[in-house]
Amino acid sequence: MIVERLKLTCDKLVSHRQLACSQSFTGIPQRGTDILIYTHLDVDQKALLLTGHHGEITSMTFGKISLPVQFCSASADYVIVWNLHVCQRNVNQDKVAAGTIIGTSLGEVVHLSFCFSDERVAACSGPTAYVLSSQKEEIISALTGHLGPVTSAEFCPWNKDILITTSEDRTFKVWDLNTETVFYQSYVLSASPLLSVLFMKDNRHIVTGSTDGQVWCFSLREDFTCQLVTKIDLHKSEQRHQAGMVEQSSEAKVDISKPVLKMAPFGSCNDFSDAEKKDKSWLCIGSTDGLYVVDLATSELITVLYFKDYLGLSVTMAGSWVFSEQSNNSVVFLVSSLFTPCVSLLEFRLGDAGSVCAGNQGFSVFSSSPPLLESPLNAELKKKEPNHARKKGGIKEQPLVFHSNVKSSGYTSSPRKQMFSPKTNAQKIQSSMKTKKKKGLLLKDYPEDTAAPTVLRAHLSITNKPMYCLQYSGDGRQILCGLGDSSVLLYKSSLTGNPAVYTGHDKPVSSVSWSLNRHCWLSASHDQTLRLWTHDIPEPAVIMRKQMFSKPIKGAQFYYLDKFLLLASGDSLHLYLYHVDVTHDDIKRYEHRSFVKLARCFSTSSGADITDLSAINDFFSYIVLVCASDRSIQVFDMNTGRVAAELPDAHSRAIHCITQNKGSMFSTQAPESYNLFLTSAVTDGVKMWDLRTLRCVRRYENHINRCHSCSSAISPCGRFIACGSEDNCAYVYDVRSSSYLHKLQRHSETVLSVAFNPATPQLLTGTLDGKLSLFEPSSGVRLSRDTSSAALNVSNMAM
Secondary structure (H helix, E strand, O other): OEEEEEEEEOOOOOOOOEOEEOOOEEEEEEOOOEEEEEEOOOOOOOOEEEOOOOOOEEEEEEOOOOOOOEEEEEEOOEEEEEEHHHHHHHHHOOOOOOOEEEEEOOOOEEEEEEOOOOOEEEEEEOOEEEEEEOOOOOEEEEEEOOOOOEEEEEEOOOOOOEEEEEEOOOOEEEEEOOOOEEEEEOOOOOOOOEEEEEEEOOOOEEEEEEOOOEEEEEEEOOOOOEEEEEEEEHHHHHHHHHHHOOOOOOOOOOOOOOOOOEEEEOOOOOOOOHHHHHOOOEEEEEOOOEEEEEEOOOOEEEEEEEHHHOOOOOOOOEEEEEEOOOEOOEEEEEEEEOOOOEEEEEEEEHHHHHOOOOOOOOOOOOOOOOOOOOOHHHOOOOOOOOOOOOOOOOOOOOOOOOOOOOHHHOOOOOOOOOOOOOOOOHHHHHHHHHHHHHHHHHOOOOOOOOOOOOEEEEEEEOOOOOEEEEEEOOOOOEEEEEEOOOOEEEEEOOOOOOOEEEOOOOOOEEEEEEOOOOOEEEEEEOOOOEEEEEOOOOOOOEEEOHHHOOOOEEEEEEEOOOOEEEEEEOOEEEEEEEEOOOOOOOOOOOOOOOEEEEEEEEEOOOOOOEEEEEEOOOOOOOEEEEEEOOOOEEEEEOOOOEEEEEEOOOOOOOEEEEEEOOOOOOOOOOHHHHHEEEEEEOOOOEEEEEOOOOEEEEEEOOOOOOOOOOOEEEOOOOOEEEEEOOOOOEEEEEOOOOOEEEEEOOOOOOEEEEEEOOOOOOEEEEEOOOEEEEEEOOOOOOOOOOOOOOEOOHHHOOO
């Protein structure tokens, strides 16, 4: 992956100096006060000698524009800008290469940086960052405010009047160059000084790193304030990466500090598709022992290239890094040796790194072939036929016949006179009206371009017990609420009127699930029972008692277009066939005609207990996703009846929630979007995974989740993610960004459960103290008054 293109020997140690490197040139100091410029195109060509400094050169850099090539160097006496084309022409004419002095006696300049138009230069000296003109000797701005020496400064690529500086005081500042004031000042990020800063132009992020290997990624908002997106510890990421490697060295390892010396975006790679380039957030980090490639979207380490693994390299430990612009599917960088006066020009091929993330395209939620003959999905339920006792001998039963001579039969009486004719088509008209109303609802598509729900519409205080689970029916008209007081409430989606209350469980309800036809629904509890309910009947049609399971039921739902009941208990995944008899006999109420039958039972590959499950019920899908107590994610192929894949150590803690992108009947998404799913773990945030590659594609961790099992949900349009939080808020993320869009406040306790309405842009949240909150988009929505007698006044709620 790494090829050494040029090796240069210096007369002094230059390990802690800023060197210069571009696509075509490399600059290093010589004899302390001189500069040698080498060309990459012809390594045998004589180097260009630049003289003019009287003090020892401390930093240098190339301009951002390819032509003409600008070069800037700094020492304690001068800051000089050189036009390399003019300098080379003068040398060819036996003249002295001369530059333009733009700064005098600024002190020891440790960092130089051009703006993107090469009109200005930022020079860091002591606690001051100077902004100089690149055309003449002029100090445009002198930015003071840091309590320690400034270590780096970079111009904003999309706004020329914004400058970011980092300092040894462990903070960074966002400066307005027009007014020379600070837009934003960060808090103290680390116990170690900040060394470098980088702009990610595509997603407008700021990345900074420290000497102890910590990397922070912030989003720069329109008001130039910064919001933390993610934080990465290189040392811990390296340990996780090595733990996931199959082959590990048995040699004793020595911990080496991993300072973030320099960073560069991974950039566009020709081996990736346009869709992959759009969301690419890989970052190259140069440290002491090698090159680290991390994914800012997932906070995971992609690969590490150690110098020690390449015996032919001249550098074994790096003192400074310089990245050039990327071209020809590769990155060229200049590395100075930490202990020897040597500089090496290395090339890192991006195509090789692309193979690191190449995944298996073998999994999809869509079934591509019919079920196998021996598949558990082909199981059928044989309905029980009534067993009538046959009489031995005797007279067979005959039909009852009424004769005209029997008065009690009624045949002898004269017909009654018809006084009026009733409307016999009333029922038909009513049913047609219902059909029209239903068709009208189905024709209403989910608005794909609407904003995220942020405005509180209704707020209900139901009970003081936790609201563990919420789920909308498929048409979005009804809501199931599983409570900590062992009851289930059935609300209208508008939260108006009194709910239907279903009781029977002995412990808190852990999960609820609607059937696809919306005629039945499930409730599972910590009392190791599962109940199947039907509409308008207060008693369950099916009760699966705790004698059937060894441990509490962690997840239950309808599966395979309502053909099966799918549930998890202990380390087993149960697949049940069921029959629901909706007929009701008032005399023999104790007789249950509904029943269930076990079709197949599966076990996890590791024997760990299942903590949650997820499967698609809206269409035929063979894939069932489960998460286990050993922090793993396992993919069950129900067509073959086995564990098709396992992803170990998916989180640092046991996963408590797994959610697929199921869409809804009112929205249409790209087929690839249905392969995305979310997992949540305490203290480890929310991760988004791609089933096709079984890789984490993004991570969301701005919310707080330290002890409670807060759930997460994906909107029907597939654009937003909502998750609960322990700071009495619900967070709404954009799927494409790791930073949150909205922080929904006005909750009185921890938000445990969230659910999107499948028919309209609404978000429902449930809290630890048993309160429901309904949010809608801000456009044209006003806060409503109390929707029932139990509603609270919104104006009196604590923010």
